[in-house]
Amino acid sequence: xxxxxxxxxxxxxxxxxxxxxxxxxxxxxxxxxxxxxxxxxxxxxxxxxxxxxxxxxxxxxxxxxxxxxxxxxxxxxxxxxxxxxxxxxxxxxxxxxxxxxxxxxxxxxxxxxxxxxxxxxxxxxxxxxxxxxxxxxxxxxxxxxxxxxxxxxxxxxxxxxxxxxxxxxxxxxxxxxxxxxxxxxxxxxxxxxxxxxxxxxxxxxxxxxxxxxxxxxxxxxxxxxxxxxxxxxxxxxxxxxxxxxxxxxxxxxxxxxxx
Numbered sequence: 128x129x130x131x132x133x134x135x136x137x138x139x140x141x142x143x144x145x146x147x148x149x150x151x152x153x154x155x156x157x158x159x160x161x162x163x164x165x166x167x168x169x170x171x172x173x174x175x176x177x178x179x180x181x182x183x184x185x186x187x188x189x190x191x192x193x194x195x196x197x198x199x200x201x202x203x204x205x206x207x208x209x210x211x212x213x214x215x216x217x218x219x220x221x222x223x224x225x226x227x228x229x230x231x232x233x234x235x236x237x238x239x240x241x242x243x244x245x246x247x248x249x250x251x252x253x254x255x256x257x258x259x260x261x262x263x264x265x266x267x268x269x270x271x272x273x274x275x276x277x278x279x280x281x282x283x284x285x286x287x288x289x290x291x292x293x294x295x296x297x298x299x300x301x302x303x304x305x306x307x308x309x310x311x312x313x314x315x316x317x318x319x320x321x322x323x324x325x326x327x328x329x330x331x332x333x334x335x336x337x338x339x340x341x342x343x344x345x346x347x348x349x350x351x352x353x354x355x356x357x358x359x360x361x362x363x364x365x366x367x368x369x370x371x372x373x374x375x376x377x378x379x380x381x382x383x384x385x386x
Contacts, residue, residue, distance in 0.1 A: 150338050150346065151321040152330040155279040159254060162277060162345035163229055176210035176236035184216050186272070188373040192302050192380045193220065195369055201266030204294065206255045207274035211237035211248070218246045222267065225249040227258065256287040260294035268295055269302045273378055276306035276348045280333040281359060284348075288363030292385060301365065301383040305350055307372055312336045312351030350379065361386070 153161065165171060174180060185193065193216075200221035208214050208226025214237050218224050226248055228234050234250035241248040251258075256278045268291050278284045291301055318336040325334045341347040350356045356379065357367045365383040372379045 147317060147339060148321055148324055149343075150331060150340050151325040151334050152328045154330055155283060155333075158279040158331065158346040159229075159256075161340070165344040166230055166233075172230075172232055175233065178240075181210045181212045181215065181236075181240050183212060185213060188371075188376055188378055188380055189213065189272070189304070191371075191373075192304070192382065193217075195382060196267070196300060196302060198267055198298075198300055201299075202264065202296075203267040203269055204260075204265040204291075205269050205271060207271030207277075208237045208248075208250065209233050209271065211240035213269070213271055214248055215240060215244060215246065217269070218248065219244075223249075225251065225265075227251045227253060227255055229254050256283050258287075258290055260290060262293055263296040264294050266296050266299045267302065268299070270304050273304050273306045273347075275303050276350070277346060279331065279338070279346050279348070281335060282333060285359050285363050288360060288365065292364045295385060297385075299385075300368070302380070303360075303383060304378055304380045305356060306341075306347050307351075307377050307379045308337065308349035309351040311339065311349050349377075353379070356381070 150158065166175070201223065203217060203222035203224050205214055205217065205224055205226040208228045210233060214224050214226050218241065226234060226237055227250070229252065231252045234252055238248050238250055255274065275284065278287055295301065322334050325331045331338070335348065337349040337351055339347055339349065353370060353372070357370065360367050360383055364386055366386040367381055368384050369382040370379065
C-alpha cells in the first residue's frame with residue numbers, strides 16, 4: 128500500500144474526529160434543539176409522517192419485546208410517537224395509547240394515521256426528558272425506537288426514568304430501547320480530547336464515551352456495556368426484568384419493573 132493510501136485514511140480519521148467534537152461543545156439543551164431542528168426540516172417531516180413508513184408496523188425486535196411483555200392491554204405512554212408507526216399496532220394490540228413528541232407536526236400526523244384506521248390516539252407535545260406526569264397514570268411506558276439514547280447526559284436520562292417510575296402504575300412495565308455500539312467506547316483518545324474541549328468551552332461537560340451526532344443530524348448516546356445501561360435503570364428505581372442485544376441490529380431492548 129502506498130503512502131497516498133495511508134495519508135488519505137489519516138485525513139478521513141481526522142475529519143471524523145473533528146465532526147465528533149461537535150457534540151462536546153454543545154450544551155445538553157443545544158443538543159436537544161439540534162435534534163429537534165433536524166426533524167423539523169421539510170424532508171424529514173415528509174419521511175417520518177409518510178403513509179408508507181407508518182404502515183410498516185413494528186420492527187422485528189420491537190415485536191419481540193411486545194411478545195415478551197406480560198401486559199397486553201391498559202394505558203400505554205409512547206415516548207417518541209413520530210408519525211404513528213409504533214402507535215398504530217400498539218392500539219390494535221389492545222392498548223389505550225398516549226403518544227408524546229416534541230413536534231406538533233408529528234403528533235398531528237399520528238392522530239391522522241389512527242383516524243384513517245378507525246382508531247383513537249391521545250397525544251402530548253413536549254420534550255420526553257422534561258415531562259410532568261400524574262402518579263401511577265400508565266400501565267406500560269414504551270420508549271420508541273432507541274429514543275432513550277436520544278437524551279443527552281446520564282444525569283438527564285436517570286431523571287427522566289425517575290419521572291417514568293412515578294408515572295408507572297403498580298405492576299406496570301417499561302419497555303426501553305437504546306442504541307448499542309461497543310466500538311465507540313474503545314476510542315479512548317478521542318474521548319479524552321472531547322472531554323477536554325467540553326471543559327474548555329463550557330459545553331457538554333458531562334460528555335461520555337458513546338456520545339455522538341448520529342449521521343450529523345441528531346444526538347445519540349451509544350451504550351457499549353450492558354452494565355452501563357442497567358446501572359442507570361437501577362439508580363432510577365427500576366429492576367431490569369429482561370434485556371437483549373439484537374444481533375445484526377445496533378439496538379438493545381429491555382423490560383423494566385419497579386424495584
